[in-house]
Amino acid sequence: MNLLYLLDLIGTIAFAASGALAGVRRGMDLFGVLVLGMVTAIGGGTLRDLLLGDLPPFCLRNETYLWLPVATALLVFISHRFLPKIEQPLLYLDAVGLGTFVVIGTGKAIAFQTGPLGAVLMGVMTGTAGGVIRDVLSNEIPLIMRREIYASACILGGGLLVMLRHLGMTENLSLLLSATSVILLRLMAIRYNWSLPKAT
Amino acid sequence: MNLLYLLDLIGTIAFAASGALAGVRRGMDLFGVLVLGMVTAIGGGTLRDLLLGDLPPFCLRNETYLWLPVATALLVFISHRFLPKIEQPLLYLDAVGLGTFVVIGTGKAIAFQTGPLGAVLMGVMTGTAGGVIRDVLSNEIPLIMRREIYASACILGGGLLVMLRHLGMTENLSLLLSATSVILLRLMAIRYNWSLPKAT
Amino acid sequence: MNLLYLLDLIGTIAFAASGALAGVRRGMDLFGVLVLGMVTAIGGGTLRDLLLGDLPPFCLRNETYLWLPVATALLVFISHRFLPKIEQPLLYLDAVGLGTFVVIGTGKAIAFQTGPLGAVLMGVMTGTAGGVIRDVLSNEIPLIMRREIYASACILGGGLLVMLRHLGMTENLSLLLSATSVILLRLMAIRYNWSLPKAT
Numbered sequence: 001m002n003l004l005y006l007l008d009l010i011g012t013i014a015f016a017a018s019g020a021l022a023g024v025r026r027g028m029d030l031f032g033v034l035v036l037g038m039v040t041a042i043g044g045g046t047l048r049d050l051l052l053g054d055l056p057p058f059c060l061r062n063e064t065y066l067w068l069p070v071a072t073a074l075l076v077f078i079s080h081r082f083l084p085k086i087e088q089p090l091l092y093l094d095a096v097g098l099g100t101f102v103v104i105g106t107g108k109a110i111a112f113q114t115g116p117l118g119a120v121l122m123g124v125m126t127g128t129a130g131g132v133i134r135d136v137l138s139n140e141i142p143l144i145m146r147r148e149i150y151a152s153a154c155i156l157g158g159g160l161l162v163m164l165r166h167l168g169m170t171e172n173l174s175l176l177l178s179a180t181s182v183i184l185l186r187l188m189a190i191r192y193n194w195s196l197p198k199a200t
Numbered sequence: 201m202n203l204l205y206l207l208d209l210i211g212t213i214a215f216a217a218s219g220a221l222a223g224v225r226r227g228m229d230l231f232g233v234l235v236l237g238m239v240t241a242i243g244g245g246t247l248r249d250l251l252l253g254d255l256p257p258f259c260l261r262n263e264t265y266l267w268l269p270v271a272t273a274l275l276v277f278i279s280h281r282f283l284p285k286i287e288q289p290l291l292y293l294d295a296v297g298l299g300t301f302v303v304i305g306t307g308k309a310i311a312f313q314t315g316p317l318g319a320v321l322m323g324v325m326t327g328t329a330g331g332v333i334r335d336v337l338s339n340e341i342p343l344i345m346r347r348e349i350y351a352s353a354c355i356l357g358g359g360l361l362v363m364l365r366h367l368g369m370t371e372n373l374s375l376l377l378s379a380t381s382v383i384l385l386r387l388m389a390i391r392y393n394w395s396l397p398k399a400t
Numbered sequence: 401m402n403l404l405y406l407l408d409l410i411g412t413i414a415f416a417a418s419g420a421l422a423g424v425r426r427g428m429d430l431f432g433v434l435v436l437g438m439v440t441a442i443g444g445g446t447l448r449d450l451l452l453g454d455l456p457p458f459c460l461r462n463e464t465y466l467w468l469p470v471a472t473a474l475l476v477f478i479s480h481r482f483l484p485k486i487e488q489p490l491l492y493l494d495a496v497g498l499g500t501f502v503v504i505g506t507g508k509a510i511a512f513q514t515g516p517l518g519a520v521l522m523g524v525m526t527g528t529a530g531g532v533i534r535d536v537l538s539n540e541i542p543l544i545m546r547r548e549i550y551a552s553a554c555i556l557g558g559g560l561l562v563m564l565r566h567l568g569m570t571e572n573l574s575l576l577l578s579a580t581s582v583i584l585l586r587l588m589a590i591r592y593n594w595s596l597p598k599a600t
Contacts, residue, residue, distance in 0.1 A: 031544065031551040046451070051246070053255025055453025056514065063515040070517070114256065115263040117270070132337070137532070139541045141339045144231065151231040251446070253455025314456060315463040317470070332537070341539045344431065351431040 004175060008104060009068060011097020016041035016069035017090055019134045020076035021083060026138055030077055036134050037073030042066070043130035048105050048122050052112045091190055098150070099157060099182035102127040103175045106158040116162045123158030124151060127182075149189035157182035204375060208304060209268065211297020216241035216269035217290055219334050220276035221283060226338050230277055236334050237273030242266070243330030248305050248322050252312045291390055298350070299357060299382035302327040303375045306358040316362045323358030324351060327382075349389035357382035404575060408504060409468060411497020416441035416469035417490055419534045420476035421483060426538055430477055436534050437473030442466070443530035448505050448522050452512045491590055498550070499557060499582035502527040503575045506558040516562045523558030524551060527582075549589035557582035 019040025023033035042059045049057035059065035076083065105126025109119040128144050128151055135142040144151050157178045164174035188194070219240025223233035242259045249257035259265035276283065305326025309319040328344050328351055335342040344351050357378045364374035388394070419440025423433035442459045449457035459465035476483065505526025509519040528544050528551055535542040544551050557578045564574035588594070 026541070031555075032542075035551075050250060050450060051256055051260065053253075053453075056451055056512065056518075060451065060514045060518040063517050066515075066517045066521065112256065114260045115266075117263050117266045118256075118260045121266065136336055136536055137542060139339065139539065141226070142232075142337060151235075155231075250450060251456060251460065253453075312456065314460045315466075317463050317466045318456075318460040321466065336536055339539065341426070342432075342537060351435075355431075 004100065004104065004179075007096060007100040007179070009064070010093060011100045012041045012065060012068050013072050014090060014093035014097045015101075015130055016072035017076055018094055019069075019130070020073035021080065021090075022134060022138060023073075024076065024080045024083075033077045034070060034073045036137065037076065038066070038069045039137065040130045040134040041069040041072075043133040044101060044126040044128060045105070045130075047129045048108065048126045051122065051125075052109065052114075054108075054112070092187065095183050095186040095190070098127045098154065098186055099179040102154045102157045102182050103161055103179045106161045106178070107171070107175055110162065110165055116166075119162050120155060120158035123161070124154040127154045149185065149194045153182045153185040153189065156185065204300065204304065204379075207296060207300040207379070209264070210293060211300045212241045212265060212268050213272050214290060214293035214297045215301075215330055216272035217276055218294055219269075219330070220273035221280065221287075221290075222334060222338060223273075224276065224280045224283075233277045234270065234273045236337065237276065238266070238269045239337065240330045240334040241269040241272075243333040244301060244326040244328060245305065245330075247329045248308065248326045251322065251325075252309065252314075254308075254312070292387065295383050295386040295390070298327045298354065298386055299379040302354045302357045302382050303361050303379045306361045306378070307371070307375055310362065310365055316366075319362050320355060320358035323361070324354040327354045349385065349394045353382045353385040353389065356385065404500065404504065404579075407496060407500040407579070409464070410493060411500045412441045412465060412468050413472050414490060414493035414497045415501075415530055416472035417476055418494055419469075419530070420473035421480065421490075422534060422538060423473075424476065424480045424483075433477045434470060434473045436537060437476065438466070438469045439537065440530045440534040441469040441472075443533040444501060444526040444528060445505070445530075447529045448508065448526045451522065451525075452509065452514075454508075454512070492587065495583050495586040495590070498527045498554065498586055499579040502554045502557045502582050503561055503579045506561045506578070507571070507575055510562065510565055516566075519562050520555060520558035523561070524554040527554045549585065549594045553582045553585040553589065556585065 016037040020033045020037035022040075023036035026032075028036065042057075042065055045065075046057040046059060049055060102123040104123075106119045106123030108126075109122035114122065131144055132142040135144075160181055161174055161178035164177060165171070169177075216237040220233045220237035222240075223236035226232075228236065242257075242265055245265075246257040246259060249255060302323040304323075306319045306323030308326075309322035314322065331344055332342040335344075360381055361374055361378035364377060365371070369377075416437040420433045420437035422440075423436035426432075428436065442457075442465055445465075446457040446459060449455060502523040504523075506519045506523030508526075509522035514522065531544055532542040535544075560581055561574055561578035564577060565571070569577075
């Protein structure tokens with residue numbers, strides 16, 4: 001499980017950086033940048049723990065999940081002039097975080113005995129709700145509801161994990177496979193500019 | 201209790217359809233339409249269960265409450281061109297859902313031993329919070345806070361239920377009476393275009 | 401502890417009045433004004449109790465915290481024409497509420513055994529989340545993320561309380577000292593128009 005924990009921390013940093021960067025771009029003060037960095041990084045997992053009734057949530061039990069976003073947001077606030085250079089790498093790290101968050105969320109829901117659709121939903125929420133809260137606080141329609149293969153990668157990853165576990169694959173292998181699928185799909189969506197259909 | 205369960209499912213479908221339709225109108229992609237359909241249908245009851253500490257919430261314990269909104273939202277997404285024709289019936293079904301959601305919420309809060317005002321509040325929240333989350337995610341001021349006899353029908357219905365139970369009426373009869381009051385009041389408000397005063 | 405309870409009720413009224421006033425200004429109807437008054441007054445503490453898993457939250461266990469905001473919001477709705485005259489005093493009462501909410505939140509988190517950063521976070525959230533929800537419901541970027549020494553006063557107050565308790569000071573004295581610090585800092589920020597740096 002140590003690899004998953006490492007990926008989880010990388011994802012936390014990547015999500016915090018993207019949230020803080022959004023705050024800087026929208027002209028927020030230091031506190032606003034801190035808040036956007038934190039909610040983006042821990043909002044999804046916190047909402048999942050609230051719904052599963054596993055309280056206090058992960059970030060209040062292991063403060064690493066609080067200190068990392070705070071430090072990342074501070075760093076972004078101070079050094080934001082240099083950030084355009086790392087925006088592309090950040091996008092890749094974000095994909096790593098997304099895949100990891102999704103399988104952690106779905107895996108935890110399975111352990112909490114939700115049904116299959118509930119487990120996928122908890123995974124998608126773990127991966128995406130932080131970004132949704134970031135956009136709501138920035139007074140924008142959540143990015144995820146308007147474009148791109150982002151949420152759909154989460155749905156596929158969560159669904160794959162539910163299926164693999166149902167077929168009897170070991171936890172570690174199924175987590176690894178599902179996370180990898182989300183990450184690869186997401187990287188290809190970035191590379192080839194894929195998007196979902198709209199109702200027309 | 202079977203009649204109440206049936207009305208609850210009808211309301212879930214009606215709320216999901218109105219949420220999904222809002223997503224289509226705002227130009228969202230398939231995922232956005234799914235999210236708006238789901239939060240509108242289950243957001244209020246989920247928030248109520250969170251606050252009452254009854255976790256995981258109803259929709260994670262009975263996945264019918266997840267599959268129905270997903271199927272409804274998909275159907276709306278695919279067939280939205282024909283939806284203008286069913287908009288009026290949808291408004292009536294929405295009234296049925298509203299009355300049912302309110303009395304289920306207030307009734308559950310009473311069973312969880314909240315005070316009278318808390319019970320009414322939980323009922324109003326069960327009926328209206330899903331639509332509020334839908335509007336927040338669509339970056340609009342919640343419709344409910346700007347017009348019409350909608351929330352006030354909920355307050356009256358919840359208050360009536362608290363009173364009837366306090367007076368010793370049986371659970372089933374008081375639920376039925378209160379739900380009917382909300383539904384009738386709501387239908388008349390639609391019919392006669394009633395609205396609440398603004399501060400002027 | 402009776403002084404703290406009294407300050408808590410004063411703060412609840414002040415927060416409810418500011419929320420209701422925001423609703424009147426934004427042209428909402430009576431229900432919208434009630435909702436904004438209530439979420440501003442009890443939103444922060446409710447979110448804190450959700451995260452700490454102390455459910456149902458304080459306002460459902462002691463309905464004084466529901467009746468006061470309802471009565472305050474009604475009063476504001478009826479008499480809003482006279483409110484410009486009391487806006488300045490309201491700002492001072494708001495500072496009293498802020499300091500009290502923060503130390504109650506941080507103190508409760510300490511009692512629930514969170515770590516130091518989590519305790520400060522719970523205090524800040526108790527003091528500020530109600531206003532954030534008010535702004536999100538009004539479709540505005542939360543005021544707190546754009547200006548002024550408001551959140552930073554909360555961070556300092558929460559941090560001071562964590563430190564004083566860690567150093568062994570008695571609960572009552574440390575609560576009083578920390579609340580006073582927030583209130584004084586906030587009053588000086590109003591007086592001298594202090595604000596946080598933006599990233600430039």
